[in-house]
Amino acid sequence: MSATLLHTLYAGLAPWLALSLLLIGRNPYLSRTRVIGSLLLAFFLLRIPVGGWSSFAWCRTLEMNPSFTLTGLLCIALWQRLSGKAIFRREDWRVAWIFGAIAALTLYPMGLGLTSLDPYTWGWGPAVAIFTAICSTALLIRSNRFGVILILALGGSLLHLQESGNFWDALMDPFYGATSLVGCGYLLLKRARSSIGSCNHLDFQRH
Amino acid sequence: MAFPLRWLLICIAWLLAGALYLRTPVISPSGDFVEATTAAPSTQRAPAFQKTIVNPGQGLPMVHVASLATMSGGIEAAVWYGGSAECAPDVKIYLSESEHGEQWSSPRVIMTRERAEHDLGRPLQSVGNAILISESQGGLRLVFVTIAMGRWSGSQLNTSVSKDGGITWSQAERMTLSPFFNFSELVRNRAVSLDSGGWCVPIYQEFLGKFPELLWVNENHGHLEYRKSRIAGGCSTFQPSLVPLDAKSSLVFLRDYTDNRRVFISRSDDGGWIWSKPAPTQLPNPDSGISGLKLNDGKLLLAYNASTSCRDNLVLAISNDQGATWKKLVTLEHEVGSTFSYPFLSRSSDGSINLAYTRKRKEIALTKFNEAWIAEALDSLSKIQGEAPHP
Numbered sequence: 001m002s003a004t005l006l007h008t009l010y011a012g013l014a015p016w017l018a019l020s021l022l023l024i025g026r027n028p029y030l031s032r033t034r035v036i037g038s039l040l041l042a043f044f045l046l047r048i049p050v051g052g053w054s055s056f057a058w059c060r061t062l063e064m065n066p067s068f069t070l071t072g073l074l075c076i077a078l079w080q081r082l083s084g085k086a087i088f089r090r091e092d093w094r095v096a097w098i099f100g101a102i103a104a105l106t107l108y109p110m111g112l113g114l115t116s117l118d119p120y121t122w123g124w125g126p127a128v129a130i131f132t133a134i135c136s137t138a139l140l141i142r143s144n145r146f147g148v149i150l151i152l153a154l155g156g157s158l159l160h161l162q163e164s165g166n167f168w169d170a171l172m173d174p175f176y177g178a179t180s181l182v183g184c185g186y187l188l189l190k191r192a193r194s195s196i197g198s199c200n201h202l203d204f205q206r207h
Numbered sequence: 208m209a210f211p212l213r214w215l216l217i218c219i220a221w222l223l224a225g226a227l228y229l230r231t232p233v234i235s236p237s238g239d240f241v242e243a244t245t246a247a248p249s250t251q252r253a254p255a256f257q258k259t260i261v262n263p264g265q266g267l268p269m270v271h272v273a274s275l276a277t278m279s280g281g282i283e284a285a286v287w288y289g290g291s292a293e294c295a296p297d298v299k300i301y302l303s304e305s306e307h308g309e310q311w312s313s314p315r316v317i318m319t320r321e322r323a324e325h326d327l328g329r330p331l332q333s334v335g336n337a338i339l340i341s342e343s344q345g346g347l348r349l350v351f352v353t354i355a356m357g358r359w360s361g362s363q364l365n366t367s368v369s370k371d372g373g374i375t376w377s378q379a380e381r382m383t384l385s386p387f388f389n390f391s392e393l394v395r396n397r398a399v400s401l402d403s404g405g406w407c408v409p410i411y412q413e414f415l416g417k418f419p420e421l422l423w424v425n426e427n428h429g430h431l432e433y434r435k436s437r438i439a440g441g442c443s444t445f446q447p448s449l450v451p452l453d454a455k456s457s458l459v460f461l462r463d464y465t466d467n468r469r470v471f472i473s474r475s476d477d478g479g480w481i482w483s484k485p486a487p488t489q490l491p492n493p494d495s496g497i498s499g500l501k502l503n504d505g506k507l508l509l510a511y512n513a514s515t516s517c518r519d520n521l522v523l524a525i526s527n528d529q530g531a532t533w534k535k536l537v538t539l540e541h542e543v544g545s546t547f548s549y550p551f552l553s554r555s556s557d558g559s560i561n562l563a564y565t566r567k568r569k570e571i572a573l574t575k576f577n578e579a580w581i582a583e584a585l586d587s588l589s590k591i592q593g594e595a596p597h598p
Contacts, residue, residue: 004328008328051330052330053329053330057328057329057330058329058330060328060329061329061330061331061355061356062355062356062388063388064329064381064383064389065383065389107386108386108387110440111385111386111387112385112386112387112412112414112415112416113412113414113415113416113417113418113440113441113442114416114440114441115440115441116437116439116440116441117437117440118420118435118436118437118440120385120386121434121435121436121437124231124434125231126224126227126228126231129223129224129227129228130224130228132220132224133220133221133223133224136216136217136220137217137220137221140213140216140217140220141213141217143213147216147220148216150220151216151219151220151223154220154223154224154227155219155223157227158223158226158227158230163381163383164383164389165383165432165433166383166386166434167227168386169383169386172386174387174388
């Protein structure tokens with residue numbers, strides 16, 4: 001299999017998984033027909049020609065290197081949706097969003113020229129991969145399953161499944177970064193609301 | 208998670224990280240700059256100057272951004288892009304050749320939007336800036352910009368190689384150089400060879416910021432390895448022109464995007480890794496491209512637009528103190544209301560200096576001169592200014 005074909009097949013996985021999840025939706029009654037139909041429909045929607053190119057080719061124009069973390073999280077979300085089993089627990093998702101938000105805030109502002117320091121260049125050396133292995137170890141010791149997703153990033157990068165040779169692209173992409181920032185924002189908002197709620201509750205008790 | 212499984216996964220993580228560590232290619236600024244030490248002495252002792260048009264009668268609404276390379280056998284090659292407008296779908300990259308920089312062959316198309324789309328397997332809006340690199344094995348490498356969407360901020364860098372003097376080209380390969388959708392890397396100025404066999408290519412980004420970078424390229428058994436480093440961040444200077452002073456020291460001249468309206472300069476003494484903060488020179492810059500070259504006697508030559516507001520002239524300036532002070536040497540072009548832009552200085556195999564530039568957006572002009580001509584111009588300048596003759 002040529003490298004170009006391998007990169008194309010891998011790049012198609014994340015859009016297909018995301019579209020399948022959207023089509024399956026939140027309906028609690030999942031029939032086999034609905035599941036298979038949704039997976040096939042997602043595949044064919046990505047094949048629809050727009051301006052002489054498939055809609056997947058337009059996706060590739062924007063993002064050729066979906067991260068292994070995003071692809072892994074989409075796989076888990078879809079599997080959880082189909083099987084009804086919680087592979088990722090609440091704390092696993094929480095760590096996934098926190099990791100993504102920290103990585104996005106480290107990478108994008110400086111990578112796009114905020115300072116003379118460019119963290120994206122670290123991805124061509126071994127530093128980011130080693131840091132990822134450290135994070136994965138720490139998470140696995142604490143039995144956090146997001147550590148397994150980080151191993152996927154290490155393996156995928158080693159197998160050259162992406163067009164990019166920069167390890168940051170194995171770990172991060174703008175979609176994962178944006179989702180993580182939104183997810184972290186939601187977590188912070190929830191925490192703020194609960195702390196305000198508990199304060200109000202205490203005030204009520206005092207009065 | 209079961210205890211043995213957890214430790215098995217940790218072992219796998221470290222094995223993979225170790226394998227990635229061993230696989231990391233060493234293409235950092237490990238090589239010394241070669242251009243500085245191998246500039247061929249000019250074979251012509253008498254002052255020589257000639258001007259030609261590379262693409263006479265090409266008849267395109269717009270041509271722009273010329274670059275030059277010397278192929279094997281001393282043949283000069285020029286590439287530029289042309290079409291109805293910048294970033295338009297009909298823009299193509301053209302190549303022309305000349306044996307002595309006098310008579311240029313008819314321009315032929317070497318890259319189109321359709322060809323790039325086919326090679327890269329995705330839709331594109333246009334092609335743009337391109338430079339040529341003459342490789343040591345006789346190959347010719349094209350580094351060119353494709354625009355995915357929008358204008359220059361939606362651009363990416365790609366490369367293709369020709370082993371037959373630019374007649375046929377390999378399948379184009381995309382380089383991933385930016386973390387945000389690989390936006391927006393561009394190339395314009397001359398690449399410098401490294402003694403490690405690789406190349407250092409000045410590139411720049413213009414998306415949220417505008418800033419200069421260097422692309423370090425090396426071909427390892429047919430596989431292209433690359434990485435980049437940053438000269439400066441922010442949104443102030445870009446389009447670097449790299450001028451090696453010796454094996455480790457180099458200068459970059461930078462186009463200004465600030466209200467200073469000056470050519471900026473930055474220096475590195477560690478092979479291009481760490482750069483000083485860009486500082487303005489005395490030379491004006493109307494937010495336009497510049498090009499620099501080191502002469503055999505150590506002086507620096509710079510081609511630029513001597514204006515803070517327009518590109519209606521093209522001037523050569525010379526510095527005897529590594530860019531600290533400059534003397535305006537000669538005005539090559541001046542016509543009110545016209546544009547003469549994007550100069551590209553390079554040295555030909557006979558040691559003479561070539562300057563390619565966009566003339567009125569309709570033509571690619573090339574002036575060829577030698578260092579004796581520069582010395583003569585400098586002497587004339589000294590006489591006019593009442594200074595001691597040039598040594």
